[in-house]
Amino acid sequence: MATIKELSRKPELLTGGHRLCAGCGASIAVRQVLLGANDQVIAGSATGCLEVSTTPYPFSAWKIPFIHNAFENSAATMSGVEAAYQSLVRRGKIEKKMKFVAFGGDGGTYDIGLQSLSGAMERGHDMVYVCYDNGAYMNTGIQRSGSTPFGAATTTSPAGKVRPGKPQQRKDLTQIMAAHDIPYVAQASISHWKDLVKKAEKAFSVDGPAFINVMAPCPRGWRTPNEMTIEISKIAVQTGFWPLYEVEDGEWKLNFKPKELKPITDFLKPQGRFRHLFKPGNEHLLETAQAEIDKNWSRLKKRCGVE
Amino acid sequence: MAKTATKQKIVAMTGNAGCALAMKQINPDVVAAYPITPQTTIVEEFANYVANGVVDTEYINVESEHSAMSACIGASAAGARVMTSTSSQGLALMWEELSIASSLRLPIVMQTVNRALSGPINIHCDHSDSMGARDMGWIHLFAETAQEAYDNTIMAIKIAEHKDVRLPVMSMHDGFITSHAIDRFEVLDDADVKKFVGDYMPKHSLLYNPNEPVTFGPFAMPAFYYEQRKQLRVAIDGSKDIVMKVTDDFAKLSGRQYGLFEEYRLDDADVAIVVLGSTAGTTRYVIDAMRAQGVKVGMLKLRVFRPFPAEEIAQALSKLKAVGVMDRSDTVGTLGGPVYVETKAALYNSKQRPAMQGYVYGLGGRDTGPDQIETVIGDLVKVVKGEESPREAVTLLGVKE
Numbered sequence: 001m002a003t004i005k006e007l008s009r010k011p012e013l014l015t016g017g018h019r020l021c022a023g024c025g026a027s028i029a030v031r032q033v034l035l036g037a038n039d040q041v042i043a044g045s046a047t048g049c050l051e052v053s054t055t056p057y058p059f060s061a062w063k064i065p066f067i068h069n070a071f072e073n074s075a076a077t078m079s080g081v082e083a084a085y086q087s088l089v090r091r092g093k094i095e096k097k098m099k100f101v102a103f104g105g106d107g108g109t110y111d112i113g114l115q116s117l118s119g120a121m122e123r124g125h126d127m128v129y130v131c132y133d134n135g136a137y138m139n140t141g142i143q144r145s146g147s148t149p150f151g152a153a154t155t156t157s158p159a160g161k162v163r164p165g166k167p168q169q170r171k172d173l174t175q176i177m178a179a180h181d182i183p184y185v186a187q188a189s190i191s192h193w194k195d196l197v198k199k200a201e202k203a204f205s206v207d208g209p210a211f212i213n214v215m216a217p218c219p220r221g222w223r224t225p226n227e228m229t230i231e232i233s234k235i236a237v238q239t240g241f242w243p244l245y246e247v248e249d250g251e252w253k254l255n256f257k258p259k260e261l262k263p264i265t266d267f268l269k270p271q272g273r274f275r276h277l278f279k280p281g282n283e284h285l286l287e288t289a290q291a292e293i294d295k296n297w298s299r300l301k302k303r304c305g306v307e
Numbered sequence: 308m309a310k311t312a313t314k315q316k317i318v319a320m321t322g323n324a325g326c327a328l329a330m331k332q333i334n335p336d337v338v339a340a341y342p343i344t345p346q347t348t349i350v351e352e353f354a355n356y357v358a359n360g361v362v363d364t365e366y367i368n369v370e371s372e373h374s375a376m377s378a379c380i381g382a383s384a385a386g387a388r389v390m391t392s393t394s395s396q397g398l399a400l401m402w403e404e405l406s407i408a409s410s411l412r413l414p415i416v417m418q419t420v421n422r423a424l425s426g427p428i429n430i431h432c433d434h435s436d437s438m439g440a441r442d443m444g445w446i447h448l449f450a451e452t453a454q455e456a457y458d459n460t461i462m463a464i465k466i467a468e469h470k471d472v473r474l475p476v477m478s479m480h481d482g483f484i485t486s487h488a489i490d491r492f493e494v495l496d497d498a499d500v501k502k503f504v505g506d507y508m509p510k511h512s513l514l515y516n517p518n519e520p521v522t523f524g525p526f527a528m529p530a531f532y533y534e535q536r537k538q539l540r541v542a543i544d545g546s547k548d549i550v551m552k553v554t555d556d557f558a559k560l561s562g563r564q565y566g567l568f569e570e571y572r573l574d575d576a577d578v579a580i581v582v583l584g585s586t587a588g589t590t591r592y593v594i595d596a597m598r599a600q601g602v603k604v605g606m607l608k609l610r611v612f613r614p615f616p617a618e619e620i621a622q623a624l625s626k627l628k629a630v631g632v633m634d635r636s637d638t639v640g641t642l643g644g645p646v647y648v649e650t651k652a653a654l655y656n657s658k659q660r661p662a663m664q665g666y667v668y669g670l671g672g673r674d675t676g677p678d679q680i681e682t683v684i685g686d687l688v689k690v691v692k693g694e695e696s697p698r699e700a701v702t703l704l705g706v707k708e
């Protein structure tokens with residue numbers, strides 16, 4: 001992998017001046033992913049914060065060819081671009097080596113776009129799919145998604161008198177993608193940039209489909225200070241809420257192994273969306289959240305052959 | 308059969324096989340499609356061409372029609388020549404993507420084999436699927452026969468990709484009636500088709516010039532959205548001339564001359580039927596029989612439904628005394644089927660105009676025999692004679708009470 005000095009000399013493919021909020025994790029995720037590309041990249045995005053904020057007509061923050069189609073079909077759209085590339089290369093109309101990356105938020109990936117993603121991965125297109133996961137539909141005003149954590153208050157799972165935020169646990173998308181048995185699957189966080197850039201590099205270099213799920217906090221939806229984005233991403237990893245791992249040709253590997261996980265309350269406490277969980281009488285909810293983390297962590301360690 | 312301008316082969320095959328053959332001859336860069344009755348045999352036949360190396364198209368076996376159109380949009384924006392095909396529920400599932408394809412001005416060609424929309428679920432012909440998509444900014448061509456379905460497919464590529472059009476085209480033929488019946492028709496040489504459609508090189512694309520990167524599908528707020536929609540209107544209105552230019556060029560090659568519509572025995576007619584698709588054949592048969600009995604009846608068979616040739620239709624029909632418009636789809640909650648409503652509207656400002664009546668027929672594959680056409684003509688004659696006043700309500704032909 002390139003050194004930080006070399007990375008710093010790489011051209012920015014997503015330029016500044018876009019309209020994502022200060023402290024938004026999405027653009028950080030995109031820029032780190034694009035640092036892992038060593039060939040010409042063609043990018044696309046699902047509808048969501050990333051797309052609306054980077055392409056307000058007549059402007060575009062993308063310094064590479066970019067396509068937005070709709071909300072649920074970033075993967076299908078990019079599979080068409082990749083197929084066109086294969087065809088035009090075969091017919092001698094294009095020579096340059098190109099790589100393809102589709103971005104989607106958690107809503108556009110875990111929920112409405114899951115079929116399109118699954119289809120594209122199953123067909124084996126030579127493309128990378130990156131989910132920037134901020135745990136809710138942020139663009140439309142913080143509604144719950146399949147990725148929203150247990151107990152989080154969102155505008156469609158508010159913390160009320162009888163319902164304490166989202167009643168369900170998160171869907172584990174990264175493992176669903178691993179079950180597709182594609183060449184490369186990884187989970188990464190913007191707080192661990194070296195790990196993320198390395199994973200992106202691997203994803204771009206494999207022959208066939210690759211998937212990366214990136215922790216990309218949203219200060220608006222999480223009710224955290226703008227300057228806390230990287231720190232809270234790091235805590236997500238340290239508490240085991242967001243383990244860093246990769247599945248390379250079926251081999252599971254844990255990339256970050258703390259001796260002991262920090263308590264999940266370290267992750268929940270700084271976030272306004274979990275404030276109600278800390279009210280007296282809700283201790284059992286915190287216990288449920290911790291139990292879920294513990295269960296998932298021990299299962300993941302087993303899969304990765306770590307004791 | 309008209310005099311042929313180039314060597315052609317007479318074949319006996321189904322409409323769907325003819326469409327697959329046209330696709331083979333076009334050999335598009337990318338096809339993304341999903342099977343659905345009655346379109347299925349097109350994608351199966353094309354899969355055979357791919358499997359046997361007859362074409363070198365990149366064929367994407369998508370997991371749904373939504374993804375079919377999404378992948379077509381990606382591939383077309385990438386710079387490829389792209390085709391697909393669907394019917395009914397498949398088209399309905401694509402709906403969101405249809406207006407994105409046209410607003411991005413992507414020349415995707417889609418054969419739509421007309422089938423009734425659910426529910427109840429049905430697999431047979433009516434036009435409710437493509438008529439439901441009539442306002443999506445696509446050019447709509449209708450075929451009466453397998454010959455026309457084959458010919459329209461080839462012309463659709465040239466129309467769609469023309470630099471002054473750059474719009475997607477839907478090419479329709481009737482499910483089962485045309486798609487599955489074996490018909491005798493003429494096909495061009497592969498080389499002639501290849502030459503006719505030519506090479507495709509878009510002005511803007513994702514792949515051809517990445518050093519001057521383009522952003523497709525940006526977010527356009529009130530300050531810009533409206534003008535983009537205006538551009539779409541200008542483009543589709545203007546495409547009428549290109550449709551005819553390509554149609555005339557095709558006639559030079561094939562000897563088969565089509566128009567925006569066909570006028571059959573309309574010159575001296577008092578009454579006429581407006582219809583599209585395979586029922587035009589039955590209508591022609593009935594007209595000949597009734598002409599023999601002295602009824603001055605003719606037909607206007609619509610080929611180009613979008614852009615709707617309102618001016619030309621008004622000119623062709625204004626001097627008639629009564630016109631019956633037959634729709635193989637119902638637009639419930641309003642005056643009648645879409646062809647009826649639009650034809651009537653097209654004539655409204657004419658100084659002279661016929662009495663008009665709307666008919667719905669053949670929904671969900673209900674058989675439409677000569678008797679139903681005779682009924683329509685009989686109704687129109689009564690209106691002309693003053694025995695009946697024109698009906699305000701649409702008449703449902705062949706429905707059980």
Ligand SMILES: Cc1ncc(C[n+]2csc(CCOP(=O)(O)OP(=O)(O)O)c2C)c(N)n1
Pocket residue numbers: 026046047048049050071072104105106107108109134135136137138139140145
């Ligand atoms: C078919 C469809 N349904 C709903 C929407 C409305 N919508 C646009 S973006 C969005 C949420 C996006 O959430 P996510 O994918 O998590 O991205 P984020 O905004 O959080 O970055 C929704 C619900 C849409 N554009 N299209």
Ligand code: SF4
Pocket residue numbers: 019020021022023024025026049053134138139217218219220221
């Ligand atoms: S709302 Fe959240 S995800 Fe959207 S731009 Fe702002 S910080 Fe980023």
Ligand SMILES: [Mg+2]
Pocket residue numbers: 105106107132133134135136137138
């Ligand atoms: Mg989100």
